[in-house]
Amino acid sequence: MKKLLSTLSLATLLAVTCVVNATPQQDLKEFQSFYMKRFPNTPFEDFANGVYSIDPASRGQWEDIEEFAPYELNISVGETMFNTPFANGKTYASCFKNGGIGIRQNYPFFDTDRGEVITLELAINECREANGEKPLKWKKGPIADISAYMAYTSRGKVFDVKIPDDPRALAAYERGKKHFYQKRGQLNMACADCHKFYSGNMVRADLLSPALGHLTHFPVYRSKWGGLGTTHRRYDGCNKQVRAKPFPAQGEEYRALEYFHTYMSNGLAVNGPGARK
Numbered sequence: 544m545k546k547l548l549s550t551l552s553l554a555t556l557l558a559v560t561c562v563v564n565a566t567p568q569q570d571l572k573e574f575q576s577f578y579m580k581r582f583p584n585t586p587f588e589d590f591a592n593g594v595y596s597i598d599p600a601s602r603g604q605w606e607d608i609e610e611f612a613p614y615e616l617n618i619s620v621g622e623t624m625f626n627t628p629f630a631n632g633k634t635y636a637s638c639f640k641n642g643g644i645g646i647r648q649n650y651p652f653f654d655t656d657r658g659e660v661i662t663l664e665l666a667i668n669e670c671r672e673a674n675g676e677k678p679l680k681w682k683k684g685p686i687a688d689i690s691a692y693m694a695y696t697s698r699g700k701v702f703d704v705k706i707p708d709d710p711r712a713l714a715a716y717e718r719g720k721k722h723f724y725q726k727r728g729q730l731n732m733a734c735a736d737c738h739k740f741y742s743g744n745m746v747r748a749d750l751l752s753p754a755l756g757h758l759t760h761f762p763v764y765r766s767k768w769g770g771l772g773t774t775h776r777r778y779d780g781c782n783k784q785v786r787a788k789p790f791p792a793q794g795e796e797y798r799a800l801e802y803f804h805t806y807m808s809n810g811l812a813v814n815g816p817g818a819r820k
């Protein structure tokens with residue numbers, strides 16, 4: 544018995560050590576297969592549809608909404624802004640690869656020159672500032688419209704977030720991972736509690752979505768907001784739900800979280816912007 548126990552604790556110890564030392568590739572495999580096992584009726588590609596991938600009851604209604612999408616106007620406002628020259632005559636296209644078209648799937652990325660995670664919204668504001676314009680507010684409004692247009696031009700492209708061989712990139716990834724698994728707030732709950740271990744269960748009136756596929760459709764139009772919001776606006780909402788103090792939008796913490804969180808959905812296609820409750 545004693546031997547069995549020590550073998551068991553050794554096995555646990557090994558398992559724990561493996562989790563701690565897992566590479567991003569190993570994490571990705573574990574993460575995605577967790578959801579494939581938990582929701583065997585959902586084909587991999589369909590996780591891009593968020594909670595509707597596991598909720599046949601509300602799926603039809605959602606598909607009707609997407610047909611006459613509430614974010615259509617945002618896309619065209621975003622397109623106009625995107626193509627309107629700054630005071631210096633240049634446009635957003637000058638700041639991005641491929642003129643900013645069809646590139647959503649590569650964000651966020653780790654910039655090895657600067658040593659930090661660059662999200663799409665950060666790049667949009669940096670483009671403005673580099674061209675002598677004032678930065679936009681981070682969480683809603685024009686920045687969400689531009690981001691929506693850029694996502695729209697990337698629909699169908701597969702997320703391919705990379706963790707380059709650079710200890711700083713790995714550190715940012717690990718920071719995001721830690722945020723995802725760490726319990727926080729008065730309710731002492733982690734992102735992973737609601738969106739991994741309890742995904743598919745109800746919390747009050749909501750079915751908890753799988754975190755796999757969470758970020759394929761951002762920015763998102765939410766009926767609750769009556770408008771469009773960025774990923775970091777949504778992060779705020781979820782941190783407030785557990786009565787934790789949210790972090791600043793586009794600060795290092797949320798950028799690291801977005802890096803990890805998007806990497807976990809590698810292989811799924813961009814379908815942003817999206818509509819949710």
Ligand code: HEC
Pocket residue numbers: 592593594722723732733734735736737738746749750751752753757758763777778781782784785800804819
């Ligand atoms: C107490 C449970 C709970 C916790 C903890 C929680 N969330 Fe949520 N989250 C929800 C609910 C409820 C929704 C709305 C229904 C859904 O899509 O799951 C939601 C929605 C989301 C969405 C939008 C999904 C979509 O398809 O648009 C994202 C992204 C998200 N959460 C990320 C996070 C992150 C990151 C954390 C940790 C910082 C977190 N959540 C913590 C309950 C939670």
